Amino acid sequence: PVSAELQALADTWLWDGINWFQLSPINAPPARYEASMAFDPISESLLLFGGRNVDGSVVFSDTWIWNGQDWFELTPQHHPSPRSGASMALDPI
DSSP states (O other): OOOTTOOOBOOEEEEOSSOEEEEOOSSOOOSBBSOEEEEETTTTEEEEEOOBOTTSOOBOOOEEEEOSSOEEEEOOSSOOOSOSSOOOOOOOO
16 A cells, blocks of 8 residues: 555656756556656667556556657567566666
8 A cells, every 4th residue: 555655646747957847748657656767768768667556556567658758658568577666777788
């Protein structure tokens, strides 16, 4: 269960190097916490995987990509099992 201090959110924010700005993309992943994210400089996109739903009862195995304008859910044939609190990093090789 989610503690009183923890909130699962579905908002998207952009940091421009000075300030934060809340965005309103057409598509967005469902609210979650403990998701994993990594930036891919080749595709210039942010990859999001997994996490838990608002009340913590569901662990996601979904994959989303942020292209700087909108979120898109990917449906890769192979993916990790559902998980939350995992780490993600880019392997440039």
